[in-house]
Amino acid sequence: MAGGGTEAFPDLGKHCQYSACHQLDFLPFKCHDCLKVFCLEHKSCKSHECPKPEHNSRKVIICEICSTSIEVTGKEDQEKMILEKHDKSGDCDPRKKKKPTCPVRRCRETLTFSNRTVCKTCRLEVCLKHRFPAYHACKQASSPAPAAARGGWNEKFLAAFSLRNGKDCGKTGRPSSPTTPSLKAY
Structure with a gap:
């Protein structure tokens, strides 16, 4: 065959x-x-x-001058030609290159759509590494507040849970009868 x-x-x-x-x-x-x-x-x-090269292949190249993304189809030697054409077109502006960075001291992380977050307490836009208030010197988080004043459900739950002494865990409020068989796990 x-x-x-x-x-x-x-x-x-x-x-x-x-x-x-x-x-x-x-x-x-x-x-x-x-x-x-x-x-x-x-x-x-x-x-x-x-x-033969793929005629439908697509590739994105980034301009080193202005950080603009340019879609390229075809051969690799066309990339240089397209970048030169972009540079001469007037669309290439070095002022566009400056992208926002994380405002935390000594952090140089560029803030993109996928690695930025806004602090819920101080509304500061930071990178994901500094998303917690303790990591970016949050203005409102630095002043200590009592747990009840913050009103978080976590604190309320933990306070209520600590009041239980564990003796009533598992009880349903019904008195146990001697006729009810009990099961023991061995």
Whole structure:
């Protein structure tokens, strides 16, 4: 059988045309560039060392001057040409590069949409490393307040829990009767 498949279905599937693989794949992929058939592992142009570059490949490059992201499709040598064109276009402004950083002393973390948070107490925007009030010298957190004044449900629960002495744990309020069988775990 040259094409692949089984005895019952000889036309089912194809062998991977990657030189080191030749695996029989019942759901083969055809490369849009070199028109060869490949298995799941070798379907991308990089994995089967396609002689033709992917015409639909997309890549994003970042301008070093203004930190603008530019989408590039095609060959790698086009990247330099596109960056030069962007630089000469007038859209490239070095003032755009300055991004907000964490205001905590000695922290140089750039604040992006995924690593920033706002403190609920002092409303300061900080990085995730300094999100807790003790880590960014929170203005309102530095003044000690009693637990009851803060009114947090955690403190109220812990206070109520500490009042219980453990003797009434597990009781339902019903008196136990001698006719009720008790179960003991051994």
